[in-house]
């Protein structure tokens with residue numbers, strides 16, 4: 001039986017980044033149920049950084065993360081994690097309104113045709129968001145796990161929390177293997193399983209809902225696509241970005257409520273993706289090279305949840321990262337760490353009020 005100050009359930013980007021921020025100051029264990037961290041949502045993302053995504057409150061975390069992602073401290077990574085490609089928000093009618101402070105400019109049809117030869121006539125114009133970038137998710141996640149271990153943290157894979165019981169001033173945590181681990185504080189960074197994990201610990205659910213999203217790698221009869229901007233539409237019905245010279249990553253922007261699971265793509269969602277793509281450009285679709293799906297988990301107000309449970313003060317939520325958990329990870333981890341440790345926030349997030357993301361916002365009146 002081992003004793004830790006903090007046990008974090010979940011070794012995806014949320015658990016790894018928060019762990020990396022606290023491990024030097026508390027004996028910390030990450031429990032990951034799978035045989036590798038990052039098997040679920042973190043390993044399945046579309047891997048982009050888009051400041052306008054998720055509304056103005058999420059944008060605070062995204063924007064604050066940018067300098068770190070572009071130019072991280074040397075000891076964290078020798079290289080940055082962003083590769084800028086820009087985003088064209090296409091519109092048939094009204095252009096979208098972006099959160100305040102997000103740089104953008106209007107692109108009229110003539111210029112749009114130079115970016116997207118073969119664009120269907122109904123797409124009148126677009127808003128170009130130049131700051132949109134690819135994120136090297138695998139490298140970022142690995143760097144957080146490396147920092148966590150270097151700071152003294154322990155990662156246990158194939159280590160599924162099955163139940164946790166409040167004992168004295170902490171928790172006795174039962175694992176699928178039959179082992180028990182003790183901790184003073186339990187952190188729930190279990191992604192799609194955040195609500196079931198809370199229940200296994202005798203803590204009430206917050207209503208965090210997993211929603212399936214599908215991605216397709218398509219080969220098309222058009223070349224020169226590798227550095228194509230991210231292309232999406234103002235109504236949020238698809239997005240695609242260049243992957244190889246003649247390949248793209250395409251999503252139908254699906255949000256199918258799903259029980260937590262090892263998500264897999266459905267034929268209907270792949271067909272919808274292709275149908276929507278064919279409504280954008282006239283590039284012949286040659287074949288689906290691969291497809292995958294993952295779960296994006298949202299709290300009822302679609303904001304993430306960082307903070308101690310309102311009824312169980314030794315249970316900390318780090319959940320509901322929706323479709324922005326990678327791009328917000330640096331700032332979110334620093335903000336959550338300050339709340340978890342009861343310390344002053346890092347300058348990166350000193351301007352962000354952690355109350356915005358507190359589970360207390362769900363308190364019944």
Ligand SMILES: Cc1cc2nc3c(=O)[nH]c(=O)nc-3n(C[C@H](O)[C@H](O)[C@H](O)COP(=O)(O)OP(=O)(O)OC[C@H]3O[C@@H](n4cnc5c(N)ncnc54)[C@H](O)[C@@H]3O)c2cc1C
Nearest residue numbers: 010012013014033041042046047048161191294325326327
């Ligand atoms: C298709 C798709 C596209 C996306 N695109 C983007 C994007 O472009 N940019 C962006 O920023 N975000 C994107 N996201 C969102 C991003 O991937 C998530 O917000 C992020 O990965 C969530 O991280 P997490 O650590 O909370 O979850 P996860 O990576 O799912 O990690 C949670 C972990 O908890 C473990 N776990 C659960 N229960 C237990 C238990 N009882 N015991 C032990 N371990 C347990 C699971 O095995 C899992 O590994 C996308 C997501 C999807 C699905």
